[in-house]
Amino acid sequence: MIRVVLPYHLRTLAGVGREVALQVDGPVTLNAALDALDTKYPMLRGTLRDPVTRQRRSLIRFFAVGRDLSHDLPDAPLPDAVALGAEPLIIVGAIAGG
Amino acid sequence: MNSVRVLVGTRKGAFILTADARREQWTVSGPHFAGWEIYHLNGSPADPNRLYASQSSGWFGQLIQRSDDSGQTWAPVGNQFVYAGETGTHQWYDGTQHPWEFKRVWRLEPSPTDPDTVYAGVEDAALFRSHDGGQSWHELPGLRAVKGHLWQPGAGGMGLHTILLDPRNPNRIFVAISAAGAFRTDDGGGTWQPINRGLKMDYELPDAAAEVGHCVHSIALHPARPDVLFMQKHWDVMRSDDAGELWHEISGNLPSDFGFPIAVHAHEPDTVYVVPIKSDSEHFPPDGKLRVYRSRTGGNEWEALTNGLPQSDCYVNVLRSALAVDSLDACGIYFGTTGGQVYASADGGDHWTAIVRDLPAVLSVAVQTLP
Numbered sequence: 099m100i101r102v103v104l105p106y107h108l109r110t111l112a113g114v115g116r117e118v119a120l121q122v123d124g125p126v127t128l129n130a131a132l133d134a135l136d137t138k139y140p141m142l143r144g145t146l147r148d149p150v151t152r153q154r155r156s157l158i159r160f161f162a163v164g165r166d167l168s169h170d171l172p173d174a175p176l177p178d179a180v181a182l183g184a185e186p187l188i189i190v191g192a193i194a195g196g
Numbered sequence: 197m198n199s200v201r202v203l204v205g206t207r208k209g210a211f212i213l214t215a216d217a218r219r220e221q222w223t224v225s226g227p228h229f230a231g232w233e234i235y236h237l238n239g240s241p242a243d244p245n246r247l248y249a250s251q252s253s254g255w256f257g258q259l260i261q262r263s264d265d266s267g268q269t270w271a272p273v274g275n276q277f278v279y280a281g282e283t284g285t286h287q288w289y290d291g292t293q294h295p296w297e298f299k300r301v302w303r304l305e306p307s308p309t310d311p312d313t314v315y316a317g318v319e320d321a322a323l324f325r326s327h328d329g330g331q332s333w334h335e336l337p338g339l340r341a342v343k344g345h346l347w348q349p350g351a352g353g354m355g356l357h358t359i360l361l362d363p364r365n366p367n368r369i370f371v372a373i374s375a376a377g378a379f380r381t382d383d384g385g386g387t388w389q390p391i392n393r394g395l396k397m398d399y400e401l402p403d404a405a406a407e408v409g410h411c412v413h414s415i416a417l418h419p420a421r422p423d424v425l426f427m428q429k430h431w432d433v434m435r436s437d438d439a440g441e442l443w444h445e446i447s448g449n450l451p452s453d454f455g456f457p458i459a460v461h462a463h464e465p466d467t468v469y470v471v472p473i474k475s476d477s478e479h480f481p482p483d484g485k486l487r488v489y490r491s492r493t494g495g496n497e498w499e500a501l502t503n504g505l506p507q508s509d510c511y512v513n514v515l516r517s518a519l520a521v522d523s524l525d526a527c528g529i530y531f532g533t534t535g536g537q538v539y540a541s542a543d544g545g546d547h548w549t550a551i552v553r554d555l556p557a558v559l560s561v562a563v564q565t566l567p
Binding site (some may be wrong): 105106107108110111141143144145146148149150155157186191192 | 230232253255256257259271272273278298
């Protein structure tokens with residue numbers, strides 16, 4: 099199981115707490131993690147990736163193990179610590195500034 | 197006893213205001229979808245318990261929510277709005293062609309006869325329809341075939357904001373699009389024609405005969421007389437007596453003919469309401485006085501309705517979807533402001549009171565009159 103930390107609005111939308119656990123079959127990539135999230139919580143479909151292009155929404159960021167993975171290839175393997183469930187994949191809504 | 201449900205969309209959530217037919221004591225429910233923009237919230241005439249909400253966010257995109265119990269509980273339905281066929285292009289600010297890109301749903305208009313059929317007006321402008329309660333959406337692409345390559349967004353975005361389903365003729369639909377104009381179908385949405393003849397636009401469009409490119413802000417009709425349309429244009433209040441074939445100006449003695457919403461009294465087809473705004477450069481009421489104007493003559497002769505509305509230092513705006521009427525007798529009128537007030541009049545506009553004063557900026561107001 100991998101661990102995913104959701105931003106506040108998606109927690110309320112999905113009716114879950116801060117962190118969810120997901121089963122990912124096959125290589126643990128960002129797209130595979132997000133596909134697993136969509137499957138388990140279909141109300142979140144389209145909120146992180148454009149439903150047509152599957153591109154990351156511009157104000158969404160993906161952090162893990164102290165790194166910003168947002169610009170990594172979405173089909174590249176996530177860090178081992180995420181794949182093993184030792185560290186969470188953190189999904190963040192970009193700060194609005196101010 | 198009848199009751200009234202006022203559905204309010206705001207920048208930071210939805211609110212549902214309810215009262216009995218006296219419309220004196222109000223119950224406020226919300227915020228629903230707290231923190232999200234609710235561009236529109238509307239109820240099904242065929243099943244008043246069925247509500248639809250357009251929920252969106254700059255971070256998380258578009259969701260459509262549906263309630264089957266009058267807004268007590270909600271569930272997300274389909275949020276895939278895919279343009280039909282070749283996506284196509286429209287005119288961009290620099291004069292080049294730009295691909296259509298879905299941004300958000302501005303308007304939800306449920307069918308008068310089928311709770312599962314609902315129309316969605318979206319930005320970039322297009323009309324979608326669902327026959328399964330919002331689970332799946334399909335574009336009516338004939339609309340964008342009407343010189344869509346010449347449509348160009350205004351500063352507020354190229355949104356399809358008005359959908360009027362003709363209550364007498366299920367094949368006739370009117371829509372209006374910011375900076376593109378008004379359009380009509382007479383075959384259920386297959387083919388469309390622009391209905392912009394007679395609109396003046398000295399400072400909006402250089403070509404007086406342009407078929408598209410008109411900045412229509414909203415259109416209203418009375419269900420008993422659906423061939424008569426009233427329009428608040430960017431500048432000018434207009435009327436058509438032939439389903440949009442030709443428009444003529446009815447601004448008359450208004451202090452400003454700029455504004456956003458327009459509405460028709462539920463029982464008097466010639467009684468029309470607008471909220472004049474100073475100008476396109478200054479989006480607030482003239483002289484800091486919030487005044488609804490009513491014409492009982494189908495236009496041209498307007499009276500200011502001020503009783504209960506702030507008459508000094510008021511600099512709010514009333515957006516295009518934020519004015520609505522109920523169908524009680526006497527007719528109730530409701531509007532929301534960018535300052536977060538929702539005002540109500542239970543006597544056709546003669547007297548006003550604020551139901552709520554401190555909501556987030558109001559984007560839309562819709563009203564259900566319940567048995």
